[in-house]
Amino acid sequence: MRGKNDILADIRRNKPGFAAPAPHVPYYDDDYPRDTDGLVERFVTTLEKMGGVWCAPTADETLEDTMRRVFAQREIEATALVSNVPEITGNRRLRAGDAARPLHDVDVAVLRARFGVAETGSVCFTERELIVNAIGYLAQHLIVLLDPRTIVTNLHRAYQRDDYQNARYTVFHTGPSATADIEGVLVRGAQGVRSLTIIPAHGSA
Amino acid sequence: MSAPDPIKSRNSPKAAREAAPRPDKAGPGERQNHRKAARQFLDSPEHAKSHDTRVWAMRQRRDTAAETIDEWEALRDLASQIKTHALTHLDDYLEQFADNAAANGVHVHWAGDAADHNRIVHEIFKDHGVKKVIKSKSMLMEECGFRHYMEGVGIDIVETDLGERIQQLDAEDPSHVVVPSVHKMRSDVAEVFSKTIGSDPDNDDAYYLTEQQRQHTRPLILDADAGMTGANFAVAETGGFVVCTNEGNADLSANVPDLHVASIGIEKIVPKRSDMGVFIRLLSRSALGSPITQYTSHFRSPKPGGEMHIVLVDNGRSKRLGQERFWSSLKCIRCGACMNTCPVFRRSGGLSYGATYTGPLGLILDPSIDAYRYSNLPFASTLNGSCTNVCPVKINIHEQIFEWRKVLAEDDQIPWTKRKTLAAAGEVLANPKSYRTAVKSAHSALKYLPGWAIYNKLNAWGQVRDFPDVPAEGTFHDWYKKNRMPADAATQGDH
Numbered sequence: 193m194r195g196k197n198d199i200l201a202d203i204r205r206n207k208p209g210f211a212a213p214a215p216h217v218p219y220y221d222d223d224y225p226r227d228t229d230g231l232v233e234r235f236v237t238t239l240e241k242m243g244g245v246w247c248a249p250t251a252d253e254t255l256e257d258t259m260r261r262v263f264a265q266r267e268i269e270a271t272a273l274v275s276n277v278p279e280i281t282g283n284r285r286l287r288a289g290d291a292a293r294p295l296h297d298v299d300v301a302v303l304r305a306r307f308g309v310a311e312t313g314s315v316c317f318t319e320r321e322l323i324v325n326a327i328g329y330l331a332q333h334l335i336v337l338l339d340p341r342t343i344v345t346n347l348h349r350a351y352q353r354d355d356y357q358n359a360r361y362t363v364f365h366t367g368p369s370a371t372a373d374i375e376g377v378l379v380r381g382a383q384g385v386r387s388l389t390i391i392p393a394h395g396s397a
Numbered sequence: 398m399s400a401p402d403p404i405k406s407r408n409s410p411k412a413a414r415e416a417a418p419r420p421d422k423a424g425p426g427e428r429q430n431h432r433k434a435a436r437q438f439l440d441s442p443e444h445a446k447s448h449d450t451r452v453w454a455m456r457q458r459r460d461t462a463a464e465t466i467d468e469w470e471a472l473r474d475l476a477s478q479i480k481t482h483a484l485t486h487l488d489d490y491l492e493q494f495a496d497n498a499a500a501n502g503v504h505v506h507w508a509g510d511a512a513d514h515n516r517i518v519h520e521i522f523k524d525h526g527v528k529k530v531i532k533s534k535s536m537l538m539e540e541c542g543f544r545h546y547m548e549g550v551g552i553d554i555v556e557t558d559l560g561e562r563i564q565q566l567d568a569e570d571p572s573h574v575v576v577p578s579v580h581k582m583r584s585d586v587a588e589v590f591s592k593t594i595g596s597d598p599d600n601d602d603a604y605y606l607t608e609q610q611r612q613h614t615r616p617l618i619l620d621a622d623a624g625m626t627g628a629n630f631a632v633a634e635t636g637g638f639v640v641c642t643n644e645g646n647a648d649l650s651a652n653v654p655d656l657h658v659a660s661i662g663i664e665k666i667v668p669k670r671s672d673m674g675v676f677i678r679l680l681s682r683s684a685l686g687s688p689i690t691q692y693t694s695h696f697r698s699p700k701p702g703g704e705m706h707i708v709l710v711d712n713g714r715s716k717r718l719g720q721e722r723f724w725s726s727l728k729c730i731r732c733g734a735c736m737n738t739c740p741v742f743r744r745s746g747g748l749s750y751g752a753t754y755t756g757p758l759g760l761i762l763d764p765s766i767d768a769y770r771y772s773n774l775p776f777a778s779t780l781n782g783s784c785t786n787v788c789p790v791k792i793n794i795h796e797q798i799f800e801w802r803k804v805l806a807e808d809d810q811i812p813w814t815k816r817k818t819l820a821a822a823g824e825v826l827a828n829p830k831s832y833r834t835a836v837k838s839a840h841s842a843l844k845y846l847p848g849w850a851i852y853n854k855l856n857a858w859g860q861v862r863d864f865p866d867v868p869a870e871g872t873f874h875d876w877y878k879k880n881r882m883p884a885d886a887a888t889q890g891d892h
Contacts, residue, residue, distance in 0.1 A: 193516075194509025199711045201487040206719030210487045214668060215478040217675055220468045221627075289701045292653045293619050306499065311678075312689040325652040325700055329563070329645045347689070348674035356635070356670065360698035361652075365689050369645040373560035373576060375583045376451045377603035382559055383618075384609060384645025384692070385856055 221345035224310065231310045231343040232392070239313030242367035245382050245389040255279045255393055259302070259335055262389050268300060268333050275302040276323050277337055279393065288319075291328035301331035305390075306355050306397040311346035314366040315390065318359035321397050324368045325361050329384040333366070339395040398596035414584035414601075422570070422751040423770060431773045435745035438580070449743045452573075456737040458686025459787065466678070473530075475675050475781050480728035483633075483666050484718065490633040490666045495634025495709065501664040501698040504706045513540035514710045516541070518625075518658055521706055524553055525656055527622040533640065533647035535627025536574055536731055537662050537710055537755045542566075554625075555617045559610055566593040572747025572755060575684045575733040580746045624650035624697075627729065628661040630676060634669045637697035638670040638707070641680060641690040648694050657699065658706045664714050664727040676730060679789040679849035683732040710853035717765055722800045726761050728790040735784035735794055741777050750774060761797040764805065772810040773803040823876065 194202075197258045225231050245266075249258040259280060263270055274295070275282030280302045286295075303322065305315035315336050322328050344350050356362045369384030380386060418441040420434035439445050443620065463469045495505045506521075509513035514537075522530070530547070532538070532554060544554045544565070558564040558575035566571065567589045571577030578586070583601040588678050591598035594607040626647045628638035638661060640647040651657045653698035680688045699705035725783055736742045736756030747755035752763040752771055760778055775798050784794040805811050 193513050194507075194711065196507040197506055199509060199709075199715055200488050200491065202711070202715035203491070203663075203718060206715055207487055208485050208718070208721075208724060210485060212478065212481040213453045214482045215475050217475055217479075217671060218468075220471075223467075228724065242687065242689075242691065295617070296619050314689060314693070319700065326649065329649045329652065346674075347678050348671070351671050351674045356637075356695060356697070360696075360700060362695040363648065363698070364693040366689050367695075368691065370643050370691050371607060372560075372685075373563065373578055374586050374603040374606055375447065375581075377456065377583075378869065379604055379607040382555055382607060382644035382646070383614065383649055 204236060212346045213386075217348065219346070221349060224299075224345035228340050228343070229379075231345065232340045234310040235308055235313055235343050237313075237366065238311065239390065242313050242326060243370055243378075243388075244313060244367035245387065246392075247389050248392050252370060254280070255337070255370055255391060258391050262335065262363055262391075266333075268387070268391075270300040270333075272298045273300050273302070273332065274298050274327060276306045276327075277302055277395075279337065279395065280335075281378045285322040286327060290324050290328065295324065295327055295330045297326065298331045300333045300335060301327045302335045302337070303328070304395065304397045305336050305342070307342040307344060307350070307353065308338050308363065308390075309345075309347060309350045310343050312364070312366055314350075314364040315364055316350070316353075318355060319361045319363065320359070322361075328363065328365065329369070332386050334368070334385045334388045336365075336388060337395065338390050339394050340392045341394070341397065407705075409519055413458075415441055415582070417441070417581060417585040418444050418746070418748075418817070420746065420748045420751075421482075422748070426770075428433070429750065429773055430750050430769055431745070431751070431777045434739075434751060438746040438749050439744065441668070444580065444582060444745070445744065447470065447582055448746050450577055450600055450608055450827065451576075452737045452743045456684055456734070456787070459683055459737065460686075462682035462686040462688065463849050472787055473681055473791050476679055476730075476789055477728060478789050479667060479675060480670050481556075483668055484506045484664065484724065484727055486668075487663065487666060487718065490668055491663055491709065493633040493634055494631055495707075497508050497633070498661070498707055499636075501636050502705070503636070504696065504704070506706065506708045507710050508710045508712070510689035511543075511703055511710075513791075514541045514544040514660060514708055514712070515543055517708050518660070519547070519552070521656075521658055522623060525623065525704075527656065529553045529555070529617070529621045530556050530623045530625055531555050531618050531621040531650045531654070533627065533642060534571075534577065534623035535625070536747040536753065537569065537627055537660050538625070540712060541710070543660075544654045548734055555614065557614060557618065557650055558642070558644060559607060560616065562610060565588060565646070566590070569751075570748065573736060574731045574754070574758070575732060580748060617650050618653055621650075621654045622650075623656040623658060624654045625660065626659045628659055628665055629680065630667050630673060631665045632668075632670050633666055634671060635697060637670075637695050638665075639673060639677075640694045640696065641692065642694075643685075643691045645692050648692055651696060652700065655700075655703045656706075657696070657703065658708065658756045659696065660708045663709050663711055664713060664729075670874075679730055680730055683734040683787065689809060693789060713765060713794075723761065723765065723797055725792050725796075726765075726797060728757060729762075730788055730790055731758075734787040734789065738783040738787050740783075745777065751775070757794045757798065761792075761801060762793060764801050768805065768808060768810050771803050775799075775805060811854070 271280040371382035422439040423429040585802040586602035590596040594613040630639040742756035782795040
């Protein structure tokens with residue numbers, strides 16, 4: 193059995209006889225809109241291509257109203273509703289360290305995203321927003337609150353943020369779970385959530 | 398429980414279904430006969446056509462995605478340079494990664510080869526009394542024969558990627574690094590699922606079959622003692638690793654059970670988190686044409702109350718690092734773009750390679766694993782260079798394929814018919830005059846010879862391809878002589 197020292201010794205002996213420098217990576221975002229509305233537009237276009245839904249509250253709606261409207265439109269029965277955000281009242285509450293398995297029957301989970309990425313239509317969560325990581329995948333549907341002011345231009349910018357610094361787990365969700373493994377037919381809801389709806393709402397994670 | 402989307406029945410009539418092709422795979426100690434296996438795949442024309450169409454569609458989506466990014470070519474250069482930098486400092490970055498991961502509370506193990514990997518993971522499972530495991534797709538674990546090993550020691554492994562699960566239930570290898578069951582038609586999946594998970598054998602609608610698998614797998618996910626993932630990237634700076642999936646199955650595997658074991662090839666190291674911007678922008682666009690996978694997950698520390706293990710696996714990689722002509726193949730990020738663009742892969746199907754890695758990528762990786770067994774594979778290429786042109790980390794794939802042919806010839810690993818044909822071709826090609834004579838007679842032959850002379854058994858490609866018509870202008874040399882070459886130079890090079 194070859195262990196750590198053997199493997200490292202083999203690498204030292206075999207690696208190419210030159211030391212290539214690390215290149216400088218630009219941000220490549222000069223062409224992106226600088227204003228929130230422009231970034232939102234870009235974000236929504238990609239999100240929808242990836243199967244996600246953007247649902248802005250109307251002038252007289254509360255966030256709760258908007259969420260209920262999504263449920264009605266998509267025929268979602270939110271019998272078991274987990275809310276990890278103060279703006280929405282759920283009927284199941286998560287605590288850090290809870291076991292994942294009891295979440296198997298959750299219909300809807302409501303989460304706040306840390307930020308969004310215009311290039312890809314992605315939203316970012318860490319274990320602080322998920323509380324129990326598995327909720328992002330065991331729930332049948334996700335409702336995500338995103339502050340439009342947190343949308344960054346592209347992935348180069350996304351990886352410069354410090355959200356990851358102390359996070360055990362950081363994940364980009366881009367639309368719902370999907371597969372095209374059977375004859376290339378695109379099916380939403382392969383193993384994870386069947387739908388992902390983003391409601392723009394000021395606030396912070 | 399919410400109602401799933403209404404299922405539209407689109408199943409095809411049973412009579413129209415073509416049986417799934419089963420290309421031969423070499424037994425232990427044997428040489429894979431790619432030509433014969435490709436023939437067996439092509440004997441199922443519906444499957445061959447479906448495969449070609451689907452794989453080519455991925456290539457087209459890749460092109461469309463690449464065209465929307467002005468800096469696409471610059472990104473490919475950067476990705477290649479970051480990998481060169483990482484691989485020429487691999488010892489330092491690996492140590493940095495392992496130290497940081499340990500500081501994050503992760504148990505780090507080192508495996509010299511596949512057997513070490515399987516034994517180490519088995520030990521971890523024994524320590525925790527693990528009997529049931531869910532896992533996401535990992536080419537490294539395929540390479541290690543991991544599932545087979547675990548079956549032998551009575552540990553139940555359930556694949557959670559749909560395509561990989563189909564292949565597991567059918568007891569067949571994956572045929573493509575990104576879409577493992579791309580060679581199957583939905584009627585094949587209906588048959589596999591009806592025999593294994595009890596779906597309706599007469600319903601081969603993709604929505605129905607996907608939902609059946611979801612319903613069948615969910616209880617297994619909830620019941621598992623441990624979860625396994627691979628990794629697309631391991632970041633030295635943070636000690637974390639990145640996993641990309643579209644189904645969210647890696648996140649279920651890692652987050653539902655308390656124990657998470659990740660198997661990571663030592664070449665997956667990138668120096669910094671900011672490098673991920675380059676690779677994530679390239680990966681899914683190159684693979685499927687989407688801007689990013691639905692899930693891009695960064696694992697750094699175990700969840701509260703959980704336990705995380707990383708197994709760093711060499712299995713021939715440190716040796717390949719020392720091969721001047723082949724070390725850059727370690728840059729590969731397993732996007733599958735080279736497979737999707739390859740005319741040979743598209744026509745012959747992944748199973749015909751009889752190997753973990755198929756397509757152009759397989760041609761340059763498999764012989765380094767077993768030169769005899771895979772000695773035919775570097776010949777399953779037209780050397781058209783398309784693979785190199787689409788590779789997001791700019792590996793000179795077609796040149797390495799050609800270099801492997803030379804290595805195999807030096808090592809006397811080339812089968813007899815190929816050796817004789819190539820020796821004759823070599824003599825002709827070395828002499829301009831006999832080359833021109835041969836080309837002219839070959840052109841005449843194309844016009845007048847019956848099919849059996851062209852489509853003979855020695856010419857593997859003639860068997861599945863039509864030769865183009867002879868151009869009316871004759872050979873390129875004829876045209877050049879007439880239109881471009883000064884009269885006094887016309888015979889130069891013929892002597």
